[in-house]
Amino acid sequence: MRQPVGHYPGLRLWTALFFFFLYAPMVVLVAYSFNVNKLAMIWGGFSTRWYVKLFTTGGIGEAAMNSLLVAVIATCFAVAIAIAAALVLVREAGFRGAGLSNALISMPLIVPEIVTAVATLMFFVMLKNWIGFDLGLGNIIIAHCVFCIPFAFMPIRARLQDMDLALEQAARDLYADAWKAFRFVTLPLLMPGVVAGAMLAFVISLDDFIITQMISGPGTTTLPVYIYSMIRNGITPEVNAASTILIAVSTALVTVYWYVSRPKKT
Amino acid sequence: MAAGQSAVEARGISKVFPGGVKALDDVSVTIRENEFFTLLGPSGCGKTTLLRLIAGFEFPSAGEILLHGLDIAHLPPDRRPVNTVFQHYALFPHMTVAENVGFGLRMQGRPKGEIDRAVDQALALVKMADYGARRPSQLSGGQQQRVAFARAIAPRPQVLLLDEPLSALDLKLRQAMRGELKTLQRETGITFIFVTHDQEEALTMSDRIAVMSAGKIQQIGAPLDIYESPVNHFVADFIGDSNFIEGAIDTIKGDAAVVKTPDGIAIAARMNGPHKAGDRIAVALRPEKILLGAGKLKGEVREAVYLGTSTSYVIALGRAVTLSVREANDLSGKARFAVGDTVKLDIPAGAARMLAD
Structure with a gap:
């Protein structure tokens, strides 16, 4: 028989503590972003003046645009590569090096991000010194694309593994060439996985700080890097406002992800 | 076309x-x-x-x-x-x-x-x-x-x-x-x-x-x-039920042959392929083609299973051969024989078929 979780003594308390420590800081941050007072920790009344100030002082707008641009482009590339990888690794599973490929593609999830960050920085510095390669924001996009691939890859692979191979064969049997079978049968059926993967990749890119911090320079600042630079001048209400915006965007995207990826009743 | x-x-x-x-x-x-x-x-x-x-x-x-x-x-x-x-x-x-x-x-x-x-x-x-x-x-x-x-x-x-x-x-x-x-x-x-x-x-x-x-x-x-x-x-085994009987060809007359089992039971079988007298051979025999109640052969009923429209018997012929036989039930619906009965049986010419292997 299934017991309600609350049946176990003390579990409610632990759960409450967990949620408190997880969300209380964010609640405080969001609340104080609407604080009229300049002094961060003293409540003076509701106001949106920090948001106004944030957007009028400049810098943040550019950072937000950069973040968006990087996230959109990196997501597109990551998803395209992830679909191709999933098709090969699921459909042609037996080939030599399949296991290695699977491991390599998931590597960015395991390698400590600071290691990837330092390595990426060195890599780009080398490229610049040797052949003058420096795309500015493009460098950040390339780096993001790489660590977004495994996040896009996993839900797409899961979806593909659940898909009946006979569906594609049926399409081929009914006069669809390889591309049409992909376009009209595989891709539409893969879509929930693709959307989920894209959402994940987008959020991961949008929130990334460590790698971006390493390789960003003047003019290529993203939102998290910008917020971090603001903190160096003390925690101002503008930092709270910028963070709140970031939380809102991430939450919205994760909500979409959840709606798309939950099992449908048929 | x-x-x-x-x-x-x-x-x-x-x-x-x-x-x-x-x-x-x-x-x-x-x-x-x-x-x-x-x-x-x-x-x-x-x-x-x-x-x-x-x-x-x-x-x-x-x-x-x-x-x-x-x-x-x-x-x-x-x-x-x-x-x-x-x-x-x-x-x-x-x-x-x-x-x-x-x-x-x-x-x-x-x-x-x-x-x-x-x-x-x-x-x-x-x-x-x-x-x-x-x-x-x-x-x-x-x-x-x-x-x-x-x-x-x-x-x-x-x-x-x-x-x-x-x-x-x-x-x-x-x-x-x-x-x-x-x-x-x-x-x-x-x-x-x-x-x-x-x-x-x-x-x-x-x-x-x-x-x-x-x-x-x-x-x-x-x-x-x-x-x-x-x-x-x-094929004989996969399609329908068959009895398999092994023996040697005793006599051949045109398309008809007689196959004898080691303990002397003679079965009329149709020829299939180029065989000559003395060849060791297996024949397949459908359970519903064996007739009960009359004939030269004699056996003892070992099992009788009621199947609704028919009854399935296992009948022992001598020591080495057991046949599965199926007979349609008559109007009363009852089986004609019981376990332990001795029955006469007949294998009509053409009922048994020689196999290639």
């Missing part, structure tokens, strides 16, 4: 899968125009592999597959005028029934008016005309089966391949669908190649049957030939 002309011809087909599994071993078979042809055999016999080779999902390791004289063995599936009804239907879940049925014609680039007409026609043919707007998930198993069939015939293929299409249905529905499939085949005039492991399905629907085992075709023939004149032990 005239009946009897070949629709599909497999010539010396072998298929070896990576890892060395030999699924088909030098198989040759000719399937005629407008024929209901069945590939029958246990799982792993190669029947599905042969079907998939004709569909184009696999390519043969050796041999050719001719479709109306043209070698299609290495064409991709979309370039073969052959359609498949899949075992689990493989309907596209993101499309409506009508979109599913129209998919083949759409991929062929036919005009919309023509597609709509063909879809209506195909759905009417399988009595699903009112279901065009539904999703496959809203249909029962039998209905999905009909849609799968409509989808496969809508582009008017030259040959229709059916991969155990009835196996996912329950018994009653399966029996009803047999008749319908046969009717549909007659109405559409399309050559059907049907794969099944169910001998009853094969016997009731087919014009001809190829019995397969271990990657080879054991026998090809009409249902009657397959049942009445099995060529070897496998």
Whole structure:
């Protein structure tokens, strides 16, 4: 028989503590972003003046645009590569090096991000010194694309593994060439996985700080890097406002992800 | 095209899968125009592999597959005028029934008016005309089966391949669908190649049957030939029930021979192949062909199992031979013999069939 979780003594308390420590800081941050007072920790009344100030002082707008641009482009590339990888690794599973490929593609999830960050920085510095390669924001996009691939890859692979191979064969049997079978049968059926993967990749890119911090320079600042630079001048209400915006965007995207990826009743 | 002309011809087909599994071993078979042809055999016999080779999902390791004289063995599936009804239907879940049925014609680039007409026609043919707007998930198993069939015939293929299409249905529905499939085949005039492991399905629907085992075709023939004149032990055993009796040929008179078992029981059998007196041979004998109550042979009833319309006996003849015998029950419905009875029995000439192995 299934017991309600609350049946176990003390579990409610632990759960409450967990949620408190997880969300209380964010609640405080969001609340104080609407604080009229300049002094961060003293409540003076509701106001949106920090948001106004944030957007009028400049810098943040550019950072937000950069973040968006990087996230959109990196997501597109990551998803395209992830679909191709999933098709090969699921459909042609037996080939030599399949296991290695699977491991390599998931590597960015395991390698400590600071290691990837330092390595990426060195890599780009080398490229610049040797052949003058420096795309500015493009460098950040390339780096993001790489660590977004495994996040896009996993839900797409899961979806593909659940898909009946006979569906594609049926399409081929009914006069669809390889591309049409992909376009009209595989891709539409893969879509929930693709959307989920894209959402994940987008959020991961949008929130990334460590790698971006390493390789960003003047003019290529993203939102998290910008917020971090603001903190160096003390925690101002503008930092709270910028963070709140970031939380809102991430939450919205994760909500979409959840709606798309939950099992449908048929 | 005239009946009897070949629709599909497999010539010396072998298929070896990576890892060395030999699924088909030098198989040759000719399937005629407008024929209901069945590939029958246990799982792993190669029947599905042969079907998939004709569909184009696999390519043969050796041999050719001719479709109306043209070698299609290495064409991709979309370039073969052959359609498949899949075992689990493989309907596209993101499309409506009508979109599913129209998919083949759409991929062929036919005009919309023509597609709509063909879809209506195909759905009417399988009595699903009112279901065009539904999703496959809203249909029962039998209905999905009909849609799968409509989808496969809508582009008017030259040959229709059916991969155990009835196996996912329950018994009653399966029996009803047999008749319908046969009717549909007659109405559409399309050559059907049907794969099944169910001998009853094969016997009731087919014009001809190829019995397969271990990657080879054991026998090809009409249902009657397959049942009445099995060529070897496998066919006699796989189709229906058989008694197998081993002995040596005692005398030969034209087509008729007498086979004697080691303990002297003489059985009249039809000749099959070039044998001479003294050859050791096995004969197959159907349980329902043995007559009880009269005859030269004598046996003891060891078991009697009531089966409703008939009774199945196990009868011992001497020490070495036990026969399974089936007799229709009379009007009273009661079995004529009980365990322990001594019965006379007769094996009519032509009831026993010599086997090649």
